Amino acid sequence: MENLNQLCIHTITTKPWPIEIAAENYAKAGVSGITVWRDALDGRNIYQTGEMLRSHQLEIVSLCRGGFFPSTSAEKRKAAIDDNKKAIDEAAALGAPMVVLVCGADPAQSLATSRKQIQEGIESLIPYAEANNVRLTIEPLHPMYADTRSAINTLAQANDMAETIDSPWVGIAVDVYHLWWDDLLQSEIMRCGRNGNLYAFHICDWKSPTEDFLLDRGLMGEGCINVPQIREWVEEAGFKGLYEVEIFSNRYWGMNQQEFLNMIIKAYLEKS
Template identity: 70%
Template sequence: MNLSNSSETSNREPSERNLSKLCVHTITTKPWPIEEAARRFSASGIGGITVWRDALAGRDIRQTGQLLRDQNLSIVSLCRGGFFPHTEAAGRQVAIDDNKRAVDEAFALGAPLIVLVCGADPGQSLSESRKQIQDGIAAVLPHAEAAGVKLAIEPLHPMYADSRSAINTLYQANDMAEALHSPWVGVAVDVYHLWWDPTLEREITRCGKNGNLFAFHICDWKTPTTDFLNDRGLMGEGCINIRQIRGWVEATGFTGFSEVEIFSNRYWSEDQALFLEKIKHGYLHHS
């Protein structure tokens, strides 16, 4: 693929870009309650917000959705569903029921999409966990379709294959989405999980051909990484060629948001207003 032709937006100078296609996850600024996050994001010119389910605890979800829209924020997605595999049938049913509740929450919030962290069970083979993931999504799919909520399979880095996700490459996610054969099922591309994959460009192109690229998440991989879960970097702080991957994504025709999803004990301990300024700078200059 010729990156010079992949996207006019990808080649813009920072001064020519704005924040209208920047989305920030509530988990990224976890110390802020969702009301403050929404106010701060909106005042900064950020266009979108992805809501984590914990941020909705104790709140009227419909009212919260209206609050976000009143702040001129697009509700990009709800995180997260998934965690389907279990060695016991009762455990798998609990997961299916919880994912149906997530669909109901997304509908009430006004979120068009749920991102699925698919899960794994170390007590069984990865192939069995993958079968249970596909079966679980199939069981939830009619409920999601009736609610008008899409489901995005998010592959996670192989270091999480033991218990967080048996779906570890975009190839696997594409295969599963194609097998489920529904316009309501697609994939989420997260650079933190996929930047290392030598087939990434080809599989992103495959997403474009299938029309199933639903979400694009960005952050950076720090070297050294001190915590493989909670030490993600700001864009430009690590070794991921985010701009190149964004070019591949946009070459598919994807016009959605770049979603900043950063888990960081370091940044959660800082002044969140200053952190938000760093997020904006990283997005404009390094993605």
């Protein structure tokens, strides 16, 4: 089990399990950390849920997700800020040190405009985040999601934004699924680490051919991403956090989740 001391699993990875069952089974398997998706908290006392996770000796790595700042509608932009403040409140109650931001985009306007609105949105949240001791973590997404999910599509763009904002409360999540294709990835990871902005590292694999660009992620070693190489780079960049398995997969959600958990652990140990 000592080999799992840097393994974290996202609740959405084993989506069919309620968070209480996920926590119990992760802990029994020797998993060290958990990242909580907000849907897993529905109908629950968030503070008590955090206590429950800690009682299983699980490190709460982050809360997913905030973001979705851009819109042509000022009303929708304000609603996004309000929802992000709610996410910060939830993270604070849970005891999560950061909120991961899927930054959003609006196909009715330019990417440049969406990026400006993302930066403005994040900057406006910094005082609230600091007051609640919760960091904000920009996650660049694959360009295929640039229409509605995120106008931040490369690590270079995320680095530019984090460096411009220049706050100890704002950093970056590196997700191999979104960034593996980038020929500048190694140097941008080093840049991210040098600036103290490398807050999180998410792992899975890109299946080829993939059946669904959102809901067909693979286990490490199942696709074409060189996860061990990227892991080496983040370690060289100074990352000392947990390695977060984040898999959206209709196929895996449809199988016995205990068997899937065993597969995750095997892939983590052997292929990442």
